[in-house]
Amino acid sequence: MTAGLASTITVHPLDIIKARMQLDTSPNPLLNSTRSVFADILRNEGPTRIRALYRGLSPNLLGNTAGWGLYFLWYKQGQDLVRNLKGYSKDQKFTNVDYxxxxxxxxxxxxxxxxxxxxxKTRMISTSSAIQGAYPSMVYGFKSIWQTEVYENIKIRQRERKGNQELSNTDTSIAAAVSKVFAGTVTYPSQVVRSRLQTYDPALKVQRKSLGLVRIALDCWRNEGALGFYKGIIPNLARVVPSTCVTFLVYENTRWALPRIFNEGTSESKTAI
Incomplete structure (x- = not known):
């Protein structure tokens, strides 16, 4: 894992250059060579050259760490599953197809x-932090996708399914619930680590925050596996999903009602549950 982190940090600037070149649609590829893209990043993006070259490093590190960790975990479990399904003995060799x-x-x-x-990560490294609307951080990116894409896309699909009619309160609740489950599941591991950072460990007689974020995350991975990062997710979703539905119901109904009260004065009624 340490080697993977080190290599990701070392080659991250090349990842940014690669993404910028892949997204280039100009007819002359020589205009955006590796050297010119690198120079452009150093010259025009910031606030410092180091931050410009390492923009999007957080999701890159998280993605590589989580991706390879989950891969090796499930690769071993996949081998066990294949062995059980085919009735192999412990000493029997796998075929290439099995692997x-x-x-x-x-x-x-x-x-x-x-x-x-x-x-x-792709959205961060493909844009300068100076561009209006660019993600300033990984957490902001997750929140932005949830608020402006997941939830809104679900609403659009529901509206299309209903022939572009006004969504009912039930439709709004479903859209809010599905988007919150998605967002809550993706970001939940950070909540586990945060909770452990904030607590006092009686056995160690220290505040866990003194151990550091990386140490706590690594200890969780080594001792509890991938599922350790999802402890308590069921009661968490049971707590936040209903409150999110209520929040979005109030928001959507208020957004629908205010223009009609102050501008249109229409008597049109919103579909009830």
Missing amino acids: LTASSGAGALSAILTNPIWVV
Whole structure:
């Protein structure tokens, strides 16, 4: 893991340059060579050259760490599953197809779960922090996607399904609940680490924050595995999803009602639950 972190940090500037070149649509590729893109980043982006070259490092580190960790976890479990399904003995060798099956399954699962991280990373490294609307941080990126894309896209699809009619309170509640479950699941590991940073460990007789974020995350991974980062997620979702539904119901109904009260004066009524 340490080697992976070190290599990710070392080559991160090249990742930014690669992304900028991949997104370039100009007819002359020589105008945006590696050297020119690198020089442009140093010259025009900031607030410092180091921060410009390492923009988007947080999701890159998180994605690589989580991605490879989940891959190796599920690769081993995939091998065990293949062995059990085929009735292999402990000493029986796997075929190439067996290894491919286990690795493909592990790769697919880890890719699905870490995809939100890579979306935020790509959006950060492909834009300068000076551009209006650019994500200033990884957490902001997750919040922005949830608020402006996940929730809004669900609403759009529901509206299309209903023939572009006004959404009912039930539709709004469903959209809010689904988007909150998605956002809450993706960001929940950070809440576990944060809670442990804020607590006092009687066994160690120290505040856990003195151990550091990385130490706490690594200890959780080593001692509890990937599921350790999702302890308590069920009661958390049971707590936050209803409150989110209420919040968005009030917001949507208020946004619908205010223009009609002060501007239009229409008597049109919103569909009830």
